[in-house]
Amino acid sequence: GENVEQHPSTLSVQEGDSAVIKCTYSDSASNYFPWYKQELGKRPQLIIDIRSNVGEKKDQRIAVTLNKTAKHFSLHITETQPEDSAVYFCAAREVNTGFQKLVFGTGTRLLVSP
Amino acid sequence: DTEVTQTPKHLVMGMTNKKSLKCEQHMGHRAMYWYKQKAKKPPELMFVYSYEKLSINESVPSRFSPECPNSSLLNLHLHALQPEDSALYLCASSPSSGSDNEQFFGPGTRLTVL
Numbered sequence: 001g002e003n004v005e006q007h008p009s010t011l012s013v014q015e016g017d018s019a020v021i022k023c024t025y026s027d028s029a030s031n032y033f034p035w036y037k038q039e040l041g042k043r044p045q046l047i048i049d050i051r052s053n054v055g056e057k058k059d060q061r062i063a064v065t066l067n068k069t070a071k072h073f074s075l076h077i078t079e080t081q082p083e084d085s086a087v088y089f090c091a092a093r094e095v096n097t098g099f100q101k102l103v104f105g106t107g108t109r110l111l112v113s114p
Numbered sequence: 115d116t117e118v119t120q121t122p123k124h125l126v127m128g129m130t131n132k133k134s135l136k137c138e139q140h141m142g143h144r145a146m147y148w149y150k151q152k153a154k155k156p157p158e159l160m161f162v163y164s165y166e167k168l169s170i171n172e173s174v175p176s177r178f179s180p181e182c183p184n185s186s187l188l189n190l191h192l193h194a195l196q197p198e199d200s201a202l203y204l205c206a207s208s209p210s211s212g213s214d215n216e217q218f219f220g221p222g223t224r225l226t227v228l
Contacts, residue, residue: 032214043204043219044157051214089156099169099211100145104156 002027002094006105013080014113021108023090024072032093033073034102035064039086047088048075080112116141118220120205126226129195135223137188137205143218145211146188148180149204151222157204163188164211195227 003026013019025033034049050057050064050073057064061080066073077084090105118139127133137146145164149157162170163182177199179191188205205220 034216036219043221045219046216049214049216093214099162099164100208100214100217101159101162101170102217104158107154107156 002030002092002103004090004092004103004105006090006108008108010109012111015080015082017080019077019080019110021075021088022072023105025092028071029095030092031095033066034091035075036089037086044089082112082114085110085112118205118207118218120220120223122223124224128228132193135190135203137220138186139207140186143207143209144185145208147206148190151202151204162211169211197227200225200227
């Protein structure tokens, strides 16, 4: 089955800096890669996703890149703000079941200091 | 209505109790999911329902019993739980389970087993 690794586990930046979180996956057949943000005590919320036929996707200050050959994808947050502080999870869809089974990375705790 | 709701928000139960968690969505989604999330860990998939049929059971112990009475409701029946089952139980839904759609998460039920 799919295995997703995520780094770093914690990331501290100053407000206005950029933050990059990296994930690798094991199953070359995986074709859908969402990123979720989970604030303390809250539900995970999708912030951006990318499909395997696209190399990069951007939404305002957030971008995701995908390298299918190397089987890794990254989340880029520019001009970070204190409200970006949260735990971020990457995920990959495991395709062999025929259903949308998401396998999550271990999470990155992002702290943005004012 | 673009939300997934869950009740109760908090639940404390003894190891001999029987209780149920409830999840509801009115977005017309045909796939619903139960996840378990321990502190500082990613969500772990437990069950997937597609068109009210159980499609994935991730080898979950029988003390957890899911039920999907209709396309809007998902229950998780709990019986004879162990203290290690204490966790945040998240429900999610997506338009379908066979394609790459956003999974919308509910706020979760925080379960404590004494």
